[in-house]
Amino acid sequence: MASKAAIDEFLGHKRLALMRLSANTPVQGVRMDDELRPKGYDVSVVYLDESEGGSRLAEVKDQVEGVIVTVPKKQCEQAVKEAMAAKMPRVWLQAGCETEEAVALLERNKTPVVSGACVLMYAEPVKSFHRFHRWLWKRVGLLAK
Secondary structure (H helix, E strand, O other), X not given: OOOHHHHHHHXXXXXXXXXXOOOOOOEOOEOHHHHHXXXXXXXXXXXXXOOOOOOOHHHHOOOOOXXXXXXXXXXXXXXXHHHXXXXXXXXXXXXXOOXXXXXXXXXXXXXXXEXXXXXXXXXXXXXXXXXXXXXXXXXXXXXXX
């Protein structure tokens, strides 16, 4: 789990890429970009799957300040390698997609990484079920400090 300072540093940047596997793979049932935009984030959705017609991370790398990776675990390391190739200055591995290998790869590359946390539990203002989820995590001592 990342520290609160690392989370705050990441979320202090408002121009972010959101990497999904494809246009047809929801992020844990949520349109994360639709939740982040009203919070002041400029979100560029990109796809890891090369057969998708949408943007790739390399195409938006100069327009964003970090990437939120929301791919299935088995594609996480590939996504991290793409983020490193695009020279992303910071990476958030959405809770549930991260692997130890992907985190280690970013750490060896000295790329700041947030992992094991849901971005929607920390991007203010926290609403809907994420607010309850954050309260619950705080109550049981799992919320980043």
